[in-house]
Amino acid sequence: GYAKIDYHRHLRKGFPEVIFCQGKTVEQVAEIFKRLSRASDTNIIGTRASEEMFQAVKKHVPGAEYDAMSKMLMRRFSNTAKRGKVCVCSAGTADLPVAEEAALTCELMGNHVERIYDTGVAGIHRLLDQVDKISQANVIIVVAGMEGALPSVVGGLVDKPVIAVPTSVGYGASFHGLAALLGMLNSCASGVTVVNIDNGFGAGYAASLINKLAGDQ
Amino acid sequence: GYAKIDYHRHLRKGFPEVIFCQGKTVEQVAEIFKRLSRASDTNIIGTRASEEMFQAVKKHVPGAEYDAMSKMLMRRFSNTAKRGKVCVCSAGTADLPVAEEAALTCELMGNHVERIYDTGVAGIHRLLDQVDKISQANVIIVVAGMEGALPSVVGGLVDKPVIAVPTSVGYGASFHGLAALLGMLNSCASGVTVVNIDNGFGAGYAASLINKLAGDQ
């Protein structure tokens, strides 16, 4: 009844359907995870899952894992092939859950990930120190809240596609991430594209599709 | 005084600084174009230029060209290397200026471009007829106004990165492209990233960086 799982997606998109757990009941998540895990032998991802959902899933899928910071629910196979590097930069400590959602998504989809955290623009030297490392990636995901200025600076320094992820970190006129979102959409640096507020998963998925173009290493 | 041209950008980003002509005087555009054309022997791009700016530029840079639909000002060398294919889809006839800004940017940056225009979601068969052609591209740029639904449908059909460009086409509650922008940011299809409203140039630039990863053909 309630869920028409898109089993066909693996063929079309190269990765099985991902479960957006927020807004679903614990029972629905457990049921969908179980059906996906039976239908495929690939990695499986559930985003924005609660600890309670994880407990319900584990009963049916013993190998399931849960990362509390990013709220990701996973079935992970060790033999995942590894492609070139995706770099995930983040501005502040409070942006970590979103950055980790992006990083884990990339790892589960078969990419090497380089994490460069807490490099906000108010202390620009912390970022400049890392330019060489950032430049070695094929794609860069930049996660930032508040004024969302980091992607512009990164985008001006490298010749690789940058995926900007605004976060809802901030208060007052940040309007739950709107300020960062608008900042990123108006970035004066070329090569920057944007995903929804707090959408670490979306950034990770798009980065994986891009990195795949660079071929296996 | 007024313009510090970033000559260094070609080294850092693989492409010289692009002139955003809107908000500049005719004299400023002519001067910057002239200086860029002397400093480099690559293609040069000016976006959102007027016919009048083109006339002023032509005096200094005889080979300059102008495309009235996309309002692009260009110096184009024929020996531009060609990489794999970028596909530019657009929803309606009124979206053409933005779609062409994206397509020309891609061509000037050395990419093959496939244009698939007027395939709005209200007649979905027109899109389904083209899925094979779309699938052959490395990156797909999808340009749409009004409700901005096209990138979600395209994103669900292919396993390549999709760059969505909302346009200001529409009226009333489209709020000058806001409806399309929000629709694209909330796309339920994975692999979709978004640029600013009417920012065909930004989409073309990002697509070029991505396509470059796939290597030369």
Add this chain to the structure above:
Amino acid sequence: GYAKIDYHRHLRKGFPEVIFCQGKTVEQVAEIFKRLSRASDTNIIGTRASEEMFQAVKKHVPGAEYDAMSKMLMRRFSNTAKRGKVCVCSAGTADLPVAEEAALTCELMGNHVERIYDTGVAGIHRLLDQVDKISQANVIIVVAGMEGALPSVVGGLVDKPVIAVPTSVGYGASFHGLAALLGMLNSCASGVTVVNIDNGFGAGYAASLINKLAGDQ
């Protein structure tokens, strides 16, 4: 004192006043439900009711029923006449409460209902598989959150009125359903009209008025 029940409404509108329970106290809901149930012998509907309201109502109106998913409180008579079909489509599992509010409203107002759930646009073939079934309805209610693209696609495939219901499902730049609402209002498909965010009841009521025009079967 506090509630002037519009008993006359049944004559004017063909259906008694419906109780919008949200924002009322448990006592107020119980009292109004009791008075309506005495004044008429038709089906009665209370929307956005809590379990606790149901318990209070049941004491006065023993035959009352409650549907926890849609939060609807009902007195339902079995001899309800049946008219032609209304189809309720929904995009994702999290949209079910709103879709069920619409479907139950239609049933209580005497319509056959066909439910087609979980057919989001990111896997368009799931929708195309159902086009024949959808086409047999007199009216189609389409419930969707996030980018709200489903009504445009459905509206392009059928020649029947489509009532679009945006839901508050989503996060970030969905702004509690605003993105879906704007998307639906700007639909490029003809024949689509829109109700308030999460207003399954309103869609069901309007669909019933429309379906009544097609006559009894």
Add this chain to the structure above:
Amino acid sequence: GYAKIDYHRHLRKGFPEVIFCQGKTVEQVAEIFKRLSRASDTNIIGTRASEEMFQAVKKHVPGAEYDAMSKMLMRRFSNTAKRGKVCVCSAGTADLPVAEEAALTCELMGNHVERIYDTGVAGIHRLLDQVDKISQANVIIVVAGMEGALPSVVGGLVDKPVIAVPTSVGYGASFHGLAALLGMLNSCASGVTVVNIDNGFGAGYAASLINKLAGDQ
């Protein structure tokens, strides 16, 4: 190239594709109108057309007509079948262009139309005097700007579907029709659905699909 006319639409939707002229060049409109007029022998509609577009179309399609108030461009055949009545109510004189767009669309799609204009809620007796006439229609289109209250009052008086059209008439905090749009979406009367600001055409099209359900007269 630029326009893939959806000739198939007549089969799917019972009416050929309609031309949204705003944002198209005069040449594009003339060309599309000509191609549609050759491909079908039904009525043809172009909305938001300029006088200049009409002049260009007339050269190719001599029987074309233009209504300056609603900015509609038409080819109209006299033998159009007539169905039951659609009523178009409007609140103020400044709402007339939108009301006429709705009324003409209905007429071109084969419906009888009753116009009831200038009946704003600030003089409610003007509306109450017309209730009998309004009640005879199968569908009522209600056009209003400023606070957009008229559909709620009409919707409370009749047992037929009401399609509300907010207009951009007003100033200050009307925010180009946003106040009326929000008012209509929040209507406390049941049976009201809403279309985009100033979208008389969309209301007329949906009303026609609904009226068709009531059968021919």
Add this chain to the structure above:
Amino acid sequence: GYAKIDYHRHLRKGFPEVIFCQGKTVEQVAEIFKRLSRASDTNIIGTRASEEMFQAVKKHVPGAEYDAMSKMLMRRFSNTAKRGKVCVCSAGTADLPVAEEAALTCELMGNHVERIYDTGVAGIHRLLDQVDKISQANVIIVVAGMEGALPSVVGGLVDKPVIAVPTSVGYGASFHGLAALLGMLNSCASGVTVVNIDNGFGAGYAASLINKLAGDQ
């Protein structure tokens, strides 16, 4: 230190300072209420007070009263002079707390109050039945949520000033009262002025100043 009570206000404005309790601590409210009650022998008003604040105040000011529906905290003297009539109309049951805040404010400031509740525009006859009673007041306060259409209808029927109070009652595109607020500001009826969302107190205070102009009865 923290509160500079404006004792002088009674002289300037004819009524002592009113305590806006929301956002203050229980201790602050109790202290300010105590000081005001010592400094004057008039009625005292605290708005948006909690039950807990009432308990704290009662210890210092034994005659204090509390109305749970409107959340008003009061010291009321029986010998309050009575002026002509203020009428308070409200649209739905959920608007009662705001309507009562307005009505009690008027009573505490020495006005006769006529309450006419639950007369939403979707059943307009309920309002028309009361026009005579409404017309006898010097000022009319109209409280409504959702689309906020009631003040326009009332304003068109009477020749007295109307104070419109939007409430946050509603959901979805009501945006916490914004729809009602905008509707009221754009009222096509003359003589309507507006106060903040849910500001029953402000409406009551302004109505009292107006009613005072009509003189004592």
Add this chain to the structure above:
Amino acid sequence: GYAKIDYHRHLRKGFPEVIFCQGKTVEQVAEIFKRLSRASDTNIIGTRASEEMFQAVKKHVPGAEYDAMSKMLMRRFSNTAKRGKVCVCSAGTADLPVAEEAALTCELMGNHVERIYDTGVAGIHRLLDQVDKISQANVIIVVAGMEGALPSVVGGLVDKPVIAVPTSVGYGASFHGLAALLGMLNSCASGVTVVNIDNGFGAGYAASLINKLAGDQ
């Protein structure tokens, strides 16, 4: 056809219908003005009229007058009865057109008007110098753009109803009067009510209804 003049309004509201000229054609305004002038022998008001409309009206109604600053079109009889005083304060020179619309409306409706202009809060002594004069009015209209702070200061100094009129004067984050509107709705002074942005007419009309309560002088 297009305009149902509400002749009855004079009885209900004590003043004939007012013509809102914006959005009407020159012919429509002339026709309505002519019909109103024949049907009544009271003052007549047309707001937001152009010079061209005035010329057209003058042909039919020779005594018509026009005030270019406030864009008001009037037929004025000298024998207008005079009631107590309304005071119109304004903040800056650019607010004058709106202030004059309010002041002229009051005069045409039979009130004495005291104008106190250019007393913005940044030079508060200019306002304090006038407090005595302001206090003699029965109602005070306060017109201000930018941050709209003036009504709060005035409202704190007098014990009369204050009607605040936000203007669209300002730039940037004034958002065409939104900043002033929100400021006035949130006024911490009691007794302040608000009308739409730039709605001098509405303020004048409401002030007249209030002043009428104070009786003739």
Add this chain to the structure above:
Amino acid sequence: GYAKIDYHRHLRKGFPEVIFCQGKTVEQVAEIFKRLSRASDTNIIGTRASEEMFQAVKKHVPGAEYDAMSKMLMRRFSNTAKRGKVCVCSAGTADLPVAEEAALTCELMGNHVERIYDTGVAGIHRLLDQVDKISQANVIIVVAGMEGALPSVVGGLVDKPVIAVPTSVGYGASFHGLAALLGMLNSCASGVTVVNIDNGFGAGYAASLINKLAGDQ
């Protein structure tokens, strides 16, 4: 790895990095506070800290202090040098937490602070009484919610820089501080600059940098 403390900041900015505790875990705050306290012998500030964070910090840094009203976490050395005066004015009692965040920040950064609280514009004499005291400061911080009018009045009275802090105090159309923010940005008084809603810390920091320019006393 999660936090790259910017130890270098003391050199660049004259004050060590400040910890924004909101959105960090208790463990993260304790760890960063500990590391900062070891690396420097200056005052240390954590803003928006919870009582629980304070308890965790105290275990590592015994001299740490906590102010519950402003939610500030501090290590304070007595030998802080004192510069000229910063004045902190606030409008209402509910604004105190933000005002105290500003005042404490100034004190910890070595400034004399004069607090002038509860001087809202609705009782303007309370402010005028304090003008002399305010004029003696080098910088004035003005904290206000609701309509945010206080900075304009203060800014018109003194010839010193004014830093305006909007607070989220209010309800309805205050939209969590937006009304106050817009009011302050549109201030008609010269010399007023603005910080984010509720950003007492930011105002205090900027005031300290400005006051430092006036030199030591």
Add this chain to the structure above:
Amino acid sequence: GYAKIDYHRHLRKGFPEVIFCQGKTVEQVAEIFKRLSRASDTNIIGTRASEEMFQAVKKHVPGAEYDAMSKMLMRRFSNTAKRGKVCVCSAGTADLPVAEEAALTCELMGNHVERIYDTGVAGIHRLLDQVDKISQANVIIVVAGMEGALPSVVGGLVDKPVIAVPTSVGYGASFHGLAALLGMLNSCASGVTVVNIDNGFGAGYAASLINKLAGDQ
């Protein structure tokens, strides 16, 4: 009547009233300029003036000057005292008019000005090259449109107060400067305060008040 010039302002604020010319008629500007020039022997400033206003002013005040880029109208005395340095940085060429409004205001108020233009964050090295020069100023004004990221970067590099000026430069989701405004209000760098969009004058005035604290040089 229409303008109460605040001659007293020079005493209170140390600088005469400044004329905001936008929204005033040519005659009003000329008259006010003339009266101010007679009443004082200081520099005089009119902002947002047109060429036409300048011509009218010159007739009365022969020494008046006009700067077409910043639209400033001035009477300038050569003997202006010079204080320490204010630095004005701007991001792009299109921001020049606003930057010049700030710079000229500073010069007219007796400050040395250092202009550093076209140093957008997408080419960060252009900014880093200038850090020494920027650090010598007492105050830094940073002017930027689009995403408004420049003040955060500058604010992180210096220990002086930074005044950020968002400009309306940009398109689409820049929403006429809103994106830059929100970005600056949410700056993660400390010491940044913000003025209204395009308010170069306001920034210059505040910078002058701050610079005055540093004393004469």
